[in-house]
Amino acid sequence: MDSRTIAFIIRRAIYAVFTLLILIVFIFVLIHVIAPNPISLAKIYSGVPHGSLTFYAAYAKTHGLDAPVYVQIFTYIINIFKGNFGIDPIKDQPVITLIGKYLPRTLEFVLTGIVISIILGLYTGAYAAARRRKPADNTVKGFYLATWSMPTFLLAAVLQLVIAYDLRLLPAINMVDPTLRAPPDVLAFPILNALWARDWPYLISLIHHMILPTLAIALLSFGIITRLTRSTMLDVMETDYFRLTLMKGVPRNKAIYSVALRNASIPLVTYIVLDLAFSVAGAVVIEEIFSYHGIGYYIVQAIYNLDYPAILGTTIIIALTIIVANLIADILYGVLDPRVRLE
Amino acid sequence: MTDASLPAQMIRKEKVKKSNRLIEYIKLMIKDPSAILGLIIVVAFLGWSLIQGTLELFFGTTGPAIALLPHDPFSYNLPMHLHPPTLTYIFGTNTYGEDIWSRMLYAMPRDAFISILVVLSAILIGGILGVFAGYRGKFTDETVMRITDAFLSLPALVLVIALSVMFDETLSGVILALVIIWWPIYARFFRAQTLRIKNLDYVQAAKLNNVSFTRLFFRYLFMNSLDPIIAYAALDFGNVILTYSTLAFLGIGLEPPIPELGSMASNGVGTLPTGWWYAIFPGLAILVIVIGFVLVGDRMQDIISNRINY
Numbered sequence: 001m002d003s004r005t006i007a008f009i010i011r012r013a014i015y016a017v018f019t020l021l022i023l024i025v026f027i028f029v030l031i032h033v034i035a036p037n038p039i040s041l042a043k044i045y046s047g048v049p050h051g052s053l054t055f056y057a058a059y060a061k062t063h064g065l066d067a068p069v070y071v072q073i074f075t076y077i078i079n080i081f082k083g084n085f086g087i088d089p090i091k092d093q094p095v096i097t098l099i100g101k102y103l104p105r106t107l108e109f110v111l112t113g114i115v116i117s118i119i120l121g122l123y124t125g126a127y128a129a130a131r132r133r134k135p136a137d138n139t140v141k142g143f144y145l146a147t148w149s150m151p152t153f154l155l156a157a158v159l160q161l162v163i164a165y166d167l168r169l170l171p172a173i174n175m176v177d178p179t180l181r182a183p184p185d186v187l188a189f190p191i192l193n194a195l196w197a198r199d200w201p202y203l204i205s206l207i208h209h210m211i212l213p214t215l216a217i218a219l220l221s222f223g224i225i226t227r228l229t230r231s232t233m234l235d236v237m238e239t240d241y242f243r244l245t246l247m248k249g250v251p252r253n254k255a256i257y258s259v260a261l262r263n264a265s266i267p268l269v270t271y272i273v274l275d276l277a278f279s280v281a282g283a284v285v286i287e288e289i290f291s292y293h294g295i296g297y298y299i300v301q302a303i304y305n306l307d308y309p310a311i312l313g314t315t316i317i318i319a320l321t322i323i324v325a326n327l328i329a330d331i332l333y334g335v336l337d338p339r340v341r342l343e
Numbered sequence: 344m345t346d347a348s349l350p351a352q353m354i355r356k357e358k359v360k361k362s363n364r365l366i367e368y369i370k371l372m373i374k375d376p377s378a379i380l381g382l383i384i385v386v387a388f389l390g391w392s393l394i395q396g397t398l399e400l401f402f403g404t405t406g407p408a409i410a411l412l413p414h415d416p417f418s419y420n421l422p423m424h425l426h427p428p429t430l431t432y433i434f435g436t437n438t439y440g441e442d443i444w445s446r447m448l449y450a451m452p453r454d455a456f457i458s459i460l461v462v463l464s465a466i467l468i469g470g471i472l473g474v475f476a477g478y479r480g481k482f483t484d485e486t487v488m489r490i491t492d493a494f495l496s497l498p499a500l501v502l503v504i505a506l507s508v509m510f511d512e513t514l515s516g517v518i519l520a521l522v523i524i525w526w527p528i529y530a531r532f533f534r535a536q537t538l539r540i541k542n543l544d545y546v547q548a549a550k551l552n553n554v555s556f557t558r559l560f561f562r563y564l565f566m567n568s569l570d571p572i573i574a575y576a577a578l579d580f581g582n583v584i585l586t587y588s589t590l591a592f593l594g595i596g597l598e599p600p601i602p603e604l605g606s607m608a609s610n611g612v613g614t615l616p617t618g619w620w621y622a623i624f625p626g627l628a629i630l631v632i633v634i635g636f637v638l639v640g641d642r643m644q645d646i647i648s649n650r651i652n653y
Contacts (some may be wrong), residue, residue, distance in 0.1 A: 015489070044509075315504075318498065332409065
């Protein structure tokens with residue numbers, strides 16, 4: 001690794017830290033704009049909407065909410081980096097523990113769905129680009145436009161209605177058969193826990209319940225991946241090296257799927273992050289419909305209860321996840337494609 | 344030809360040329376069948392929203408405001424509850440026996456209003472900050488771009504949820520949250536455009552002519568950056584409607600008894616195995632509207648970036 005790559009990585013890392021800080025400061029400022037005095041601040045941070053005045057005053061005093069703003073912002077940032085997002089007043093547990101419990105469940109099916117949609121999307125995108133302006137291309141285009149413009153709840157509701165209720169192939173709601181006993185929580189991810197404990201019925205039930213949400217995520221992000229792959233493929237197929245490959249006598253199909261597609265999939269790493277951001281947002285609605293108790297379910301419960309610590313905590317954690325993913329993707333992209341580093 | 348008549352003629356010529364350009368633009372637009380479909384959907388949606396929206400604004404939920412709808416969207420009709428689609432109730436009825444199609448029609452103007460408001464405010468805010476960043480460069484540029492980075496790297500929905508919850512889940516809070524999330528992408532676009540045009544001759548000429556800063560800013564930089572951004576904005580109306588309906592689905596920003604497409608779908612999901620029409624049709628309506636905007640926006644982008652030459 002030469003010094004230029006290292007400088008590139010360091011610059012990206014600084015950008016990432018900046019991004020996170022800007023976001024935290026923004027949220028902090030916003031809280032202070034809507035809650036200008038210590039009492040209303042205590043109302044937000046404690047997460048208790050209808051407490052007594054003495055309770056709020058005591059809370060403000062113990063948590064330093066009457067301190068000057070510059071002191072408060074430092075404690076706020078330090079608390080966030082310590083993982084201290086406050087106590088969820090409804091479940092009476094630290095928000096960070098709850099996020100640690102719910103986030104892996106979501107990542108489990110979101111990541112699976114993304115992997116599926118990337119494999120499908122890459123090939124469909126390449127297929128459409130190879131048949132540009134032919135009926136096949138238009139069909140693919142129509143399909144991805146439809147999945148892209150579709151509200152997530154419509155997609156999830158149709159899947160649930162047709163596959164679970166009409167055909168009775170898969171369970172419609174819940175994360176696992178509620179009559180089964182959960183294996184001990186060792187590895188955070190339920191599937192890994194079940195594997196660790198060798199609890200096969202539990203594992204099968206988990207996978208059984210996971211298929212529909214995964215399918216919904218895959219269909220949702222299929223549109224993005226296909227669209228991006230198609231346009232990158234069209235660019236690659238205009239290049240000289242691709243023409244040369246054809247002229248050398250390499251069969252067209254081989255040229256498309258192994259030469260062009262391989263080059264077109266370098267930006268794949270950036271797609272994954274884009275897609276991750278998109279899918280996490282989609283997961284909120286999908287989990288609500290399938291009663292899948294992940295981070296989305298937690299967010300929706302917090303919305304119903306006006307539970308500020310939970311909302312702020314999840315937002316920052318999701319932001320952190322995506323910023324870190326972005327950083328990794330940027331660095332990978334720079335390593336894979338040296339032209340990017342020269343910006 | 345006298346000298347005095349020359350400028351007048353030039354001005355007239357200019358005007359003729361402009362109207363020609365618009366007609367050419369529309370001609371190019373309707374050469375593509377999918378764009379015609381999109382245009383029909385968008386015009387129908389906006390036209391209906393204009394008429395019905397005006398009535399709702401003046402009459403609320405009674406009298407002329409519901410005169411155009413096939414049924415009264417607010418009258419309970421319990422014997423007819425969860426009635427499957429028939430000729431009288433073309434999309435069926437909900438759990439209270441209210442007509443779903445009438446409620447969808449009643450809800451549409453609000454989506455149109457919110458999407459237009461959010462996109463226009465985003466263009467204005469993003470435009471001013473983006474042009475400013477691109478024009479001034481250096482530290483201003485770096486600051487604005489880092490802020491837009493922070494917003495753009497996150498899923499919009501999650502941030503919008505956090506903000507609208509902080510604004511007490513009211514409708515105006517939702518709109519405010521949407522505007523806060525929506526401007527950065529436009530700031531990006533405007534900055535890129537400004538960087539492209541700020542060193543062109545006509546801007547330099549304007550500076551030499553001592554054009555005031557405001558005029559330079561709005562007439563020369565802002566207005567001339569607008570072209571490609573309008574194409575994106577056309578597509579973006581659909582995105583706002585999607586996000587807003589998702590918020591409504593989660594129960595944020597509702598004002599009962601006013602119906603909302605997203606919240607209708609959310610209530611419909613609760614009745615799912617039997618009342619499928621309640622969950623599916625409001626969602627389908629959103630799908631159709633968004634596809635309309637996407638088709639129009641795609642075509643506009645193709646025309647503006649000169650990707651089609653016929």
